[in-house]
Amino acid sequence: MIDEHYTLYLLAGAALFVTGFHGLVSMPHLLKKILAVNIMSSGAALVFIALAARTPGSVPDPIPHAMVLTGIVVAVCGTGLALALADRVQAANGKAELDDTDDEEGGV
Amino acid sequence: MRLCWLNNALCLALLALLGWAVLELPETPRGLTEPALARLPDSGVSNPVTAALLNYRAHDTLLEIAVFLVAIVGVWSLREDRVARVDLRERPLVLSLLRLVLPVLVVAGGYLLWIGSFAPGGAFQGGALLGGALVLLLLTGLDGRALKRERWLRVGLTLGLVVFVGVGGGVMLLTGRLLEYPRASAGNWILIIEAAALVSIGLTLGGLFLGGRPAVEDDAPPTSEKPAHD
Numbered sequence: 389m390i391d392e393h394y395t396l397y398l399l400a401g402a403a404l405f406v407t408g409f410h411g412l413v414s415m416p417h418l419l420k421k422i423l424a425v426n427i428m429s430s431g432a433a434l435v436f437i438a439l440a441a442r443t444p445g446s447v448p449d450p451i452p453h454a455m456v457l458t459g460i461v462v463a464v465c466g467t468g469l470a471l472a473l474a475d476r477v478q479a480a481n482g483k484a485e486l487d488d489t490d491d492e493e494g495g496v
Numbered sequence: 497m498r499l500c501w502l503n504n505a506l507c508l509a510l511l512a513l514l515g516w517a518v519l520e521l522p523e524t525p526r527g528l529t530e531p532a533l534a535r536l537p538d539s540g541v542s543n544p545v546t547a548a549l550l551n552y553r554a555h556d557t558l559l560e561i562a563v564f565l566v567a568i569v570g571v572w573s574l575r576e577d578r579v580a581r582v583d584l585r586e587r588p589l590v591l592s593l594l595r596l597v598l599p600v601l602v603v604a605g606g607y608l609l610w611i612g613s614f615a616p617g618g619a620f621q622g623g624a625l626l627g628g629a630l631v632l633l634l635l636t637g638l639d640g641r642a643l644k645r646e647r648w649l650r651v652g653l654t655l656g657l658v659v660f661v662g663v664g665g666g667v668m669l670l671t672g673r674l675l676e677y678p679r680a681s682a683g684n685w686i687l688i689i690e691a692a693a694l695v696s697i698g699l700t701l702g703g704l705f706l707g708g709r710p711a712v713e714d715d716a717p718p719t720s721e722k723p724a725h726d
Contacts, residue, residue, distance in 0.1 A: 398518035399519075401518070402518055403511065405514060406511040406514065409510060410507040413507075414503050435518065442525060443527030443528075443529050444525070444527070445527065445529035445530065445533070446529075447533070447544065448529070449527040449529045449532070450529070450532050451527075451532060451548050451552070453545045453548070454545050454548035454549045454553060454556075455553075457545070457620055458556055458557065458560050460620075461564070461697075462560065464701070464704070465563050465566075465567035465704070466567070468567055468568075468704030468705075469567045469570045469571055469704075472570065472571040472574040472575050472708065475574070475575060476574050
């Protein structure tokens with residue numbers, strides 16, 4: 389068992405990640421899926437920051453901080469690209485949802 | 497629905513797995529604080545996070561700048577978007593707000609870039625402010641003349657990656673290794689890279705907010721529309 393103080397943050401990060409994952413799988417609307425991925429990345433960042441804070445030393449571990457910064461940036465870029473893709477799906481399908489009826493028919 | 501139950505069960509299992517993983521972490525983590533701080537005097541900056549971003553793990557940040565470029569190229573190839581045009585003379589309040597806020601945002605962005613070498617800050621934080629300034633411009637409908645000069649926009653968007661690769665390759669001539677700056681001048685090289693990255697990050701964030709390649713419009717005043725023939 390690790391230091392109680394950081395357990396809350398670590399567990400909250402894991403819970404956020406799973407919440408986002410659940411939304412990513414269960415919600416058909418693409419905008420909600422994009423938001424879900426962002427929630428997942430927030431959860432991962434929370435875990436990293438908590439890990440950085442619990443390393444011994446005078447300052448928090450700078451390496452996870454740098455990695456979280458990288459992760460935020462990649463998430464922002466991915467979100468921007470995903471939104472543009474979702475808009476194209478909306479323009480092509482008339483709705484911002486992936487059409488999965490083809491798979492069911494083709495799978496038989 | 498069966499799939500719904502499957503997803504719930506999967507997520508519970510994932511939660512249990514991740515919870516177990518964070519609870520089973522070693523009690524005394526070693527971390528990288530010590531080596532990171534020990535080599536800080538050699539890194540050219542005194543902020544350990546900036547040192548990690550632009551010296552210890554510079555390859556990581558180089559690819560991150562490349563991600564910016566890939567994202568904006570992807571967005572540009574997917575959509576084209578028109579910059580809303582509003583005559584700000586009709587909205588004096590917005591104009592005076594912009595006059596007050598925009599210079600502050602730009603100066604604060606530069607300040608964050610500068611203090612990044614010894615305090616929390618850096619190109620990403622500064623770039624976020626510049627991106628915010630661009631978003632403000634786009635939202636208030638200021639005629640995006642700068643966004644229409646696509647050649648310069650492209651130069652700005654690629655500047656960060658070009659300079660980063662140029663410096664990273666250039667220091668190979670001096671030290672023999674990719675992205676290994678000479679110790680005496682490491683701080684300067686990092687500042688050069690960050691300044692270029694600041695411009696690209698700000699422009700990319702603004703461009704991602706626009707959500708498409710800026711539509712090219714001619715600047716001629718709108719002529720009276722001809723009646724449609726049908």
